[in-house]
Amino acid sequence: xxxxxxxxxxxxxxxxxxxxxxxxxxxxxxxxxxxxxxxxxxxxxxxxxxxxxxxxxxxxxxxxxxxxxxxxxxxxxxxxxxxxxxxxxxxxxxxxxxxxxxxxxxxxxxxxxxxxxxxxxx
Amino acid sequence: xxxxxxxxxxxxxxxxxxxxxxxxxxxxxxxxxxxxxxxxxxxxxxxxxxxxxxxxxxxxxxxxxxxxxxxxxxxxxxxxxxxxxxxxxxxxxxxxxxxxxxxxxxxxxxxxxxxxxxxxxxxxxxxxxxxxxxxxxxxxxxxxxxxxxxxxxxxxxxxxxxxxxxxxxxxxxxxxxxxxxxxxxxxxxxxxxxxxxxxxxxxxxxxxxxxxxxxxxxxxxxxxxxxxxxxxxxxxxxxxxxxxxxxxxxxxxxxxx
Numbered sequence: 001x002x003x004x005x006x007x008x009x010x011x012x013x014x015x016x017x018x019x020x021x022x023x024x025x026x027x028x029x030x031x032x033x034x035x036x037x038x039x040x041x042x043x044x045x046x047x048x049x050x051x052x053x054x055x056x057x058x059x060x061x062x063x064x065x066x067x068x069x070x071x072x073x074x075x076x077x078x079x080x081x082x083x084x085x086x087x088x089x090x091x092x093x094x095x096x097x098x099x100x101x102x103x104x105x106x107x108x109x110x111x112x113x114x115x116x117x118x119x120x121x122x
Numbered sequence: 123x124x125x126x127x128x129x130x131x132x133x134x135x136x137x138x139x140x141x142x143x144x145x146x147x148x149x150x151x152x153x154x155x156x157x158x159x160x161x162x163x164x165x166x167x168x169x170x171x172x173x174x175x176x177x178x179x180x181x182x183x184x185x186x187x188x189x190x191x192x193x194x195x196x197x198x199x200x201x202x203x204x205x206x207x208x209x210x211x212x213x214x215x216x217x218x219x220x221x222x223x224x225x226x227x228x229x230x231x232x233x234x235x236x237x238x239x240x241x242x243x244x245x246x247x248x249x250x251x252x253x254x255x256x257x258x259x260x261x262x263x264x265x266x267x268x269x270x271x272x273x274x275x276x277x278x279x280x281x282x283x284x285x286x287x288x289x290x291x292x293x294x295x296x297x298x299x300x301x302x303x304x305x306x307x308x309x310x311x312x313x314x315x316x317x318x319x320x321x322x323x324x325x326x327x328x329x330x331x332x333x334x335x336x337x338x339x340x341x342x343x344x345x346x347x348x349x350x351x352x353x354x355x356x357x358x359x360x361x362x363x364x365x366x367x368x369x370x371x372x373x374x375x376x377x378x379x
Contacts (some may be wrong), residue, residue: 001220002220004194004220005196005220005222007233008230008233008234008237009222009229009230009233010229010232010233011229012224012228012229012231019232020232020233032218034218037192039192040166040192040193040194043166043192044166047233047237049233106229110206110209111209111221112205112206112209112221112222112223113222113223113229114202114222114223114224115222115223115224115228115229116200116202116223116224116225117225117228
């Protein structure tokens with residue numbers, strides 16, 4: 001599971017109002033190389049919740065992302081490379097995503113998060 | 123020569139997962155026929171709801187291939203075995219998609235709203251008794267309840283939420299699902315549609331429908347809403363004056379469908 005996906009996931013438990021971002025419990029992180037595409041990064045930048053990305057990448061062991069960001073930084077190649085690496089190349093292979101409000105864990109196995117809810121959570 | 127679709131011999135399988143069949147092939151054929159449009163469309167995010175064996179999302183990734191290196195693929199399925207099989211199928215073809223085991227797009231809806239440029243869905247469309255719908259395991263691949271519409275009717279509002287302004291939806295339906303009524307419902311949400319492929323087998327008649335947001339259809343919806351109000355004259359003028367600010371207007375919608 002890439003951090004792009006983590007940034008798009010929120011807790012779907014009934015009644016939860018503060019379900020984003022999900023906390024990350026790391027068991028295994030893998031780095032996988034992905035082709036750099038500037039257009040994609042620019043498209044995604046507006047949709048990404050930056051603070052959540054920074055926090056998630058640090059949990060995964062990557063500390064290079066700046067605390068804050070603004071659109072003008074997209075002109076910097078160095079920034080784009082770091083953004084690319086954090087967003088697309090860090091994979092949570094094994095671990096869990098945790099609802100920030102209820103503490104409920106959504107398991108991540110072989111890079112796949114399982115967001116299926118139990119009957120009483122729907 | 124690189125194959126433009128997934129190869130059956132590389133598609134993984136599992137006893138609880140629906141193997142690619144006529145409906146899967148029809149959907150991929152429809153996408154292939156529209157490939158030039160898809161490439162020109164430059165999607166950033168493509169999504170499949172109900173990925174099963176992974177045949178369709180893998181084929182989509184292959185056919186967009188190097189022409190859309192800036193495109194990312196997401197696939198979901200309610201059946202965890204299906205998601206696992208899709209992972210293996212994608213890997214066998216050297217492709218990657220972000221996979222989530224979930225009911226339609228639960229968990230993704232809030233953050234991914236308005237972000238999906240291409241959505242493909244081969245839903246459980248077979249008319250079955252209602253109690254068969256949503257059972258875990260392989261039956262979730264086909265059980266569609268009354269008129270085979272139970273799951274389709276749950277998916278359409280989610281698609282409406284997730285699709286971007288330029289978003290396209292490809293949906294597999296049976297005659298029994300009443301496709302013209304589906305198109306009518308989508309029209310009320312501002313979508314134009316056309317049947318991009320029809321195929322009849324011994325057992326079923328398939329219609330692959332393509333939906334897209336269309337300015338004229340959206341204006342129709344606004345006018346219909348306005349005419350239903352008591353002070354309709356004033357309201358109509360006030361709504362129509364907002365038309366130039368519709369995002370769709372400023373982007374223009376001249377690409378072919």
